[in-house]
Amino acid sequence: MLTAVIAFFIGGLVILATTKKNPLSTYRAIFDGTGLNWFFHVGSHKIGIPFTDTRVWFPWDTASRSAMDLQQTLIIVTPLILTGIAVAFAFRCGLFNIGGNGQYTVGAIVGVQFGVWFAGLPGPVHVIIAMAAATLAGALWAGIAGLLKATVGAHEVITTIMLNWIALWVGSYLVGFNGPMQDPRALSAPVTRPVAQSARLDVFWGFPTLQGLHIGFFIALGALVVYWLVLNRTTLGYEVKAVGFNAEAARYGGISVPRNYFLAMAISGAFAGLAGSIDILGWEFNLDLTVVQSVQIGFIGIAVALLGRNNALGIFFAALLFGALLTGTSTRNLDPSVFKPELAGNLTQIIQGLVVLFVGVDLLVLYVWRALRRPFPRRRVES
Amino acid sequence: MVDDERPVLELRGVTKHFPGVLANDHIDFDLRRGEVHALLGENGAGKSTLMNILYGLYHPDEGEIRIKGEPVRINSPKDAIARGIGMVHQHFMLIPVMTVAENIVLASEPTHAGVLLDYRAANRRVEHLAGTFNFAIDPQARVENIGVGQQQRVEILKALYRSADILILDEPTAVLTPQEAGELFEILGTLTREGLSVIFISHKLNEVLEIADRITVLRRGKKIGTVPHEGATEGGLARMMVGREVLLRVEKAAAAPGQPFLEVEDVHVLDDRGLEAVKGVTFDVRAGEIVGLAGVDGNGQSEVVEAVTGLRRTSAGRVRLGGHDVTGSSANRILDLGLGHIPEDRQRRGLVLNFSLAENLALHDFDKEPNSRFGWLFPRRIIHRARGLLKQFDVRGGGPQTLASALSGGNQQKVVLAREIARDPRVLIAAQPTRGLDVGAIEFVHQRLIEARDSGEAVLLVSLELEEILSLSDRILVIYEGRIVAEYPPDVTEEELGIAMTGGRGREAA
Numbered sequence: 091m092l093t094a095v096i097a098f099f100i101g102g103l104v105i106l107a108t109t110k111k112n113p114l115s116t117y118r119a120i121f122d123g124t125g126l127n128w129f130f131h132v133g134s135h136k137i138g139i140p141f142t143d144t145r146v147w148f149p150w151d152t153a154s155r156s157a158m159d160l161q162q163t164l165i166i167v168t169p170l171i172l173t174g175i176a177v178a179f180a181f182r183c184g185l186f187n188i189g190g191n192g193q194y195t196v197g198a199i200v201g202v203q204f205g206v207w208f209a210g211l212p213g214p215v216h217v218i219i220a221m222a223a224a225t226l227a228g229a230l231w232a233g234i235a236g237l238l239k240a241t242v243g244a245h246e247v248i249t250t251i252m253l254n255w256i257a258l259w260v261g262s263y264l265v266g267f268n269g270p271m272q273d274p275r276a277l278s279a280p281v282t283r284p285v286a287q288s289a290r291l292d293v294f295w296g297f298p299t300l301q302g303l304h305i306g307f308f309i310a311l312g313a314l315v316v317y318w319l320v321l322n323r324t325t326l327g328y329e330v331k332a333v334g335f336n337a338e339a340a341r342y343g344g345i346s347v348p349r350n351y352f353l354a355m356a357i358s359g360a361f362a363g364l365a366g367s368i369d370i371l372g373w374e375f376n377l378d379l380t381v382v383q384s385v386q387i388g389f390i391g392i393a394v395a396l397l398g399r400n401n402a403l404g405i406f407f408a409a410l411l412f413g414a415l416l417t418g419t420s421t422r423n424l425d426p427s428v429f430k431p432e433l434a435g436n437l438t439q440i441i442q443g444l445v446v447l448f449v450g451v452d453l454l455v456l457y458v459w460r461a462l463r464r465p466f467p468r469r470r471v472e473s
Numbered sequence: 474m475v476d477d478e479r480p481v482l483e484l485r486g487v488t489k490h491f492p493g494v495l496a497n498d499h500i501d502f503d504l505r506r507g508e509v510h511a512l513l514g515e516n517g518a519g520k521s522t523l524m525n526i527l528y529g530l531y532h533p534d535e536g537e538i539r540i541k542g543e544p545v546r547i548n549s550p551k552d553a554i555a556r557g558i559g560m561v562h563q564h565f566m567l568i569p570v571m572t573v574a575e576n577i578v579l580a581s582e583p584t585h586a587g588v589l590l591d592y593r594a595a596n597r598r599v600e601h602l603a604g605t606f607n608f609a610i611d612p613q614a615r616v617e618n619i620g621v622g623q624q625q626r627v628e629i630l631k632a633l634y635r636s637a638d639i640l641i642l643d644e645p646t647a648v649l650t651p652q653e654a655g656e657l658f659e660i661l662g663t664l665t666r667e668g669l670s671v672i673f674i675s676h677k678l679n680e681v682l683e684i685a686d687r688i689t690v691l692r693r694g695k696k697i698g699t700v701p702h703e704g705a706t707e708g709g710l711a712r713m714m715v716g717r718e719v720l721l722r723v724e725k726a727a728a729a730p731g732q733p734f735l736e737v738e739d740v741h742v743l744d745d746r747g748l749e750a751v752k753g754v755t756f757d758v759r760a761g762e763i764v765g766l767a768g769v770d771g772n773g774q775s776e777v778v779e780a781v782t783g784l785r786r787t788s789a790g791r792v793r794l795g796g797h798d799v800t801g802s803s804a805n806r807i808l809d810l811g812l813g814h815i816p817e818d819r820q821r822r823g824l825v826l827n828f829s830l831a832e833n834l835a836l837h838d839f840d841k842e843p844n845s846r847f848g849w850l851f852p853r854r855i856i857h858r859a860r861g862l863l864k865q866f867d868v869r870g871g872g873p874q875t876l877a878s879a880l881s882g883g884n885q886q887k888v889v890l891a892r893e894i895a896r897d898p899r900v901l902i903a904a905q906p907t908r909g910l911d912v913g914a915i916e917f918v919h920q921r922l923i924e925a926r927d928s929g930e931a932v933l934l935v936s937l938e939l940e941e942i943l944s945l946s947d948r949i950l951v952i953y954e955g956r957i958v959a960e961y962p963p964d965v966t967e968e969e970l971g972i973a974m975t976g977g978r979g980r981e982a983a
Contacts (some may be wrong), residue, residue, distance in 0.1 A: 325840045325848045328832070335827040342784060342814070342822045343836035344805035 097444035099277060104440060109433070115181040119436065123423030124414035126160025138466040159423055161296045161303040165373055167413035169194070171310040172365035173391025174409050175317045176232075176358040178400035180246070182321060183354035184334035185239070189232055189250025191388025192257035193359040196231045197224035197366025198385075199261050202377045203271065205285025216288040221309075221367045228363015229356040231257065236355025240348030254388075273376070280379035291372045304378065306368035311406075313361060320357075330354050362388060390416075393442050396449040415441060479542055481506050481670050482639055483528075487536035489522055496522040498694045499536070504639065509661055509671045511685035513678075515714055515911035516881050519694040524641050527672075528560045539638075559632025560641040563648070565624050569617035572841045574599040576616055577631050602609040602634055607663050615649055622653030629660065640664065641672045646680055647909060650769055650937065651971070658684050676714070676911040678707045679940070690714055715913045723919045726927070728947040731760035734931035735781065735900045740790030742776040750776040752955035753790070758900065758931040763922065765946030766935045769974050773955035774935045775817060778904050781933075783807040784815045795899045808837050813898030815889055817935070823879045823889040831859035831873035834892050866891035867917065883914035890918060901925050904935040919945060939967050965983040 102113030121127060173190040180187035201224035208216055235253060238244035264271040266280045273283040296302025321327035332340040333350040341347050367385065370377060390412050397411070398404030415424055419434035480503040489497040497519045504510050508887045514520045525531045527538065529547040537544050540556050547553050553560070553968075567576050574595045581592035599612040609624055611619075625645060632640055642661075642847040647656040661671055661684060675681050681688055688705055690697040690713040697713045712718060744750035751773040768774050779785035781792055785805035792800045800808050808814075816822040824833050835844050835855045841955060859873035868887045870880045877885060877893050886906070893901065903922060909916040926932050936942050942949055943963065951959040951973040959973040 323850050323852070325845050325850055328835075328839050328850060332825050332828065332836070336821075336825045338822050339825045339836070341804060342782075342816055344803070344808045346803070346805070 094240065096448050097441050098466045099161065100444055101437060101441045104437070109430075110468060119424055120415070122418075124163050124418035125156045125160060125161070125418070125443040126163070128160045128416055133268035158300065161418060162301070162423075163410075163413050164303050164307050165301070166416050167409045168307045168310040168372070169365035169369050169387045170390055170394050171405060172313055172361045172368070172408035173269040173312055173388045174398060174405040175391075176228075176362035176365070176388070177391050177395035178405060179317065179321075179330075179361065180354050181333045181395060181400050182327075183330045183350055184337065185246050185351065185354055185358075186235075186353065187235075187250055187358045188247055188350070188392065189235060189253050189359070189388070190362045190391040191360035191385065192250065192254035193228040193231050194388040195254075195257040195261050195382060195385065197228040197270030197363030198374075198377055198381075199264060199271070199308075199366075200224045200363070201367025201370040202285060204280050205289035205367075205375075206283050207234050209286035209288065211288055213288045213290075216286065217291060217371060220289050220371060221364060224367030224370075225360045225364045228366065229360040231363070232310040232359020234357040236352035239355065240351040246351075256341035258383060262379060263375075265377055265382055266379050269350050271377075282377045284376040285371060289371055290358075290375065291368070301373050304372035306372040309364070309368060313364070314396060314406055317361075317405075321423040326353065350459070362391070365391075390442065393446050397445050412442065474812040480504055480539075481541055483539040483542075484523070484527070485537050485539070487523065487526060487533045487538070489519075489526060490534050495694050496941055497526070500691070500694075500696045502689055502696070502699075504670045504672060506670055507665045507668050508686040509673050509684050511673045511675060511681040511683050512691065513675060513688055513710060513714060514678060514691035515913060516883050516909075517693075518691040518714070518767075520691055521643060522694075523691070524560065524643060524672065524674060527557060528641065530641070540764045554637070557638045558641065559635060559637030559639070560633065561625065561628040561643065561645060563643045563645075565628055567616045567627060569626055570615065572613050572615055573610060573619070573623075573627050573630075575676060576627055577602075577612075577634050579631075581635070589675035589942055592843070599630065599634070604668065606630075606633065606660070608660065615872065620653075621648050622650070622656060625649070626654075626660065629664075633664075638668070639670050639672070641674070643674045644676070645673070646675065646677065652826060652937065654680065678710050678717050678912065680712070681858050682707065685825075692716055710741055711912050714911070723916075723923055723944050725923045725945075728762040728926065730762040730947070731929065733759045734795050735933065736769055736791075736793040737777070737781060738791040738793075739779070739781055740792060741788045741972070742773070742780045742785060743788050749788070751780065754952070754955070754957055756950055756957060758933050760899070760927060760929050760931050762947040763926050763932040763934055764972045766933060766952055767939065767942045767949055767970055767974055768937075768952035770937055772952050772974075774952055776955075777952070778814075778817070778902055778933075778935055781807075781951075782812060782902060811897075811899035813893035813896055813901040813930075815886075815893050815901070815903040816908050817908065819882075819889050821883050825946035826878035826886055828875065828877060828886055829874045830863060830868070830871060830880075831856045831879055833877050833888055834859045834862055834873075834895075836892060837896060862891045862895055863888075865895075866921075883910045886910060886914065886918065890921055894921060898930060900931045900933070902933045904936070905937065906934070907936075907938070907941060915941075939970055943967065943970070 098117070102117070173194055176190045176193065177187050183457070201220050202224045204220035208219060211219070231253060233252070235246050235249040237248050239246045263269050265282055266272065271282045273279070273281055291304040291306050293302035293304050321331065329340065329350050330353070332343065332345055333347050338349050348405045374381070394405055394408040394412055398406070398408035415438045419438045424434045482504040484500060484502040486499045486501065487497050488499050500519070500523060502523070512520045512523070522531065526533050527547065529549045529552050538547060539545065545556060547556065561750065568579070574592070577599050578595045583598065585591050596612045603610050603612070608626055608630060610623060610630070614761065616627060625648070645657060648907070649657060665671060673681070673685055682702070682705060686702050687699055687708065689699040690710060692714060708854060737754060737756050740751060740754050741749060754777055756764070766774055766777070774911065776785060777897035780787045783799065783802055783806070787800060791798060794807060794810050794812060797810055799810060800916040820826060823837070832855070838844055839850065839855070843851065845851060856873040863873065866887045868880070868884050870884050877888065880888070889907070906918050906922065910918065922932055922934065934942065934945055943965070946963050948962060949961040949965060949970065950957050951961070951970065953974060953976050961970065
């Protein structure tokens with residue numbers, strides 16, 4: 091929390107220093123752009139009964155601009171929650187999964203291909219098949235790094251970064267010009283065929299044609315519950331945490347450390363792969379070269395996990411924060427007269443970077459604060 | 474000892490509160506020139522707090538400190554050093570990659586032109602200093618390459634270099650072998666003859682009696698009393714420390730050994746560097762007996778334990794547990810076949826410090842009923858079971874949901890003990906089970922080990938403390954350079970054991 095506040099504060103100074111704008115009004119404009127102000131729209135609204143002007147006292151202003159903005163924010167929050175979990179789960183096992191982006195890309199590629207295939211299937215079945223395949227693909231992709239760590243001790247930071255690049259360039263080949271997945275009907279564009287209607291996720295809020303919020307959001311919320319349950323209510327979670335806290339004690343306790351390294355990476359990758367397929371099946375519907383080459387969702391997941399302190403609720407709010415920042419500063423949502431959107435995009439990145447930076451400083455701040463309260467570090471109180 | 478002089482150091486009514494704890498309650502303490510004054514007390518009695526106040530790390534809430542009769546205020550270790558107080562911490566504060574001389578002159582280095590370190594002058598000064606106090610030390614050796622006893626000498630020299638005349642030693646023998654401790658005592662003798670005064674913090678009765686001129690006992694933050702060396706006894710001091718009668722020697726019935734539960738046959742083990750640390754060890758431990766494995770640290774005992782518990786691979790030989798061949802089996806299988814293992818390092822291996830006590834107590838059996846079923850944990854059952862165990866083993870300082878890191882060493886060890894003994898193992902391996910514990914806790918651990926034996930478990934006790942080996946074991950094996958060199962009945966003398974441990978010929982296997 092402190093971290094985010096400090097990051098915003100410094101971001102504000104940057105705004106002030108570089109553009110001579112008022113940081114408060116800029117933040118206000120960004121906030122309005124995120125659609126989060128929808129929650130404050132308690133008032134009487136039209137509820138859209140034809141030929142009448144019926145108004146109801148309720149924040150159910152579905153048709154408003156802020157509702158649509160909020161839908162966009164939550165569409166981005168969805169994959170951020172999942173890639174955040176992907177980083178956090180590995181963290182709990184003492185591993186740093188930087189490969190969320192590659193695992194996301196692999197999930198997106200497999201998701202789009204399975205969405206194009208099996209076009210005749212009933213909707214739910216098709217969606218489940220495509221998501222399961224993407225989840226598995228993400229798990230296998232991260233599992234490579236896990237396996238290397240478990241067998242020969244290759245450091246997961248190195249291997250996952252390498253796997254990111256492999257995913258990026260294999261994806262570029264598959265999706266790019268003359269690639270095997272390129273849409274044969276759109277040879278002028280490096281983009282895959284769109285997924286079949288049966289594979290698309292239902293939109294439950296807003297208009298499907300205007301990119302409303304799809305049910306993938308609930309899948310992400312469900313993933314948070316699963317994450318919490320696995321860590322706190324299963325023997326697998328117990329093992330993963332034991333290895334993460336003290337691998338030597340875990341080994342002494344009869345827990346196989348290599349096995350947990352592999353499993354933790356694979357499970358992490360599963361979440362990231364799922365994120366890739368949800369974006370495809372929820373609102374992108376096809377995969378194009380620029381997305382493969384410029385997607386950042388997996389990396390922002392690292393910031394989400396750090397800010398969320400690897401805690402389920404924390405991940406949710408951190409994902410909400412970063413999702414909101416992305417939407418709020420997008421060219422579409424930020425009033426150019428308040429702040430230049432092309433700069434605002436950079437502002438997001440600055441704040442993101444500061445948050446990551448300050449997560450480390452956070453500990454320092456706490457330490458200093460404690461040191462000020464008590465002149466010297468306290469000895470452990472013994473019984 | 475010069476009694477008529479006024480004390481070089483006096484503490485009057487020193488009081489220190491920590492949240493929820495009164496760490497020091499109006500403590501009076503004085504130190505005379507040329508004496509060793511021991512500060513004795515259980516873990517948490519307030520010894521270290523008092524010394525940290527003296528060294529400027531804490532400020533007292535009340536009370537006054539006088540040095541050579543003059544009231545002083547010590548705000549930081551720098552102040553303390555300026556007033557001639559030197560402290561050697563339990564964990565050394567040395568820089569491993571630097572030489573002995575560099576470590577000693579650190580922060581007040583002799584320089585060329587104020588910039589470049591004058592190595593030759595530094596070496597010379599350190600040599601001179603070592604010569605004055607008759608220390609055997611090589612100023613040019615790197616600290617990482619010298620033994621623990623030598624490192625401690627470097628710490629002492631560091632204090633002397635800054636012209637300390639009051640030396641505080643915080644549990645100095647905890648990390649030393651008996652031989653090194655003997656050498657340390659000689660050094661302290663030299664220092665006091667030179668007129669220095671030493672405050673010696675310890676919870677070991679025998680060494681306090683050996684070295685100290687006067688002994689002050691603290692218990693739960695209060696001073697119980699100061700007694701002169703003459704007339705003090707282990708029993709009397711133990712009673713002052715703990716506040717009740719303590720059994721220093723464990724009472725036990727004769728062993729009734731049954732069938733061999735643990736059989737180790739010609740086992741060879743490599744250490745981390747790939748050198749053969751265990752060179753063909755054969756022994757067995759039978760149901761209902763305690764076998765002591767004595768030896769100087771680093772002679773292969775740790776590797777034997779790791780090989781038997783499946784934590785390290787054997788390069789040759791067989792290990793059988795309850796008749797099952799477990800050579801090369803996973804730690805998990807060996808645990809399931811009925812092994813309990815109190816590891817020598819409870820913080821590195823015995824506990825997950827960030828886990829709660831309940832989670833730690835389930836470390837081996839979290840994946841078995843009733844703790845879990847089909848991979849699903851039942852935290853309430855784990856906590857419920859933990860509550861019973863914590864009570865049964867008298868763990869104080871926290872409940873089932875307290876983090877293990879919040880407990881004191883003695884209570885942490887009780888948690889490990891509770892976990893290993895409650896599994897009802899056939900074979901219980903206890904490696905350094907009382908390292909760093911105080912008298913009361915040691916008594917508790919010893920009694921539990923005897924109980925385990927009497928309930929028909931085969932107990933292998935690995936310890937560096939001869940006294941512990943002698944008082945608990947029914948048979949004693951001596952390991953030296955990776956081989957079992959002798960076997961003794963429990964009535965062997967400490968001298969005979971000591972000779973065998975250092976490679977001398979002992980009585981051949983009985």
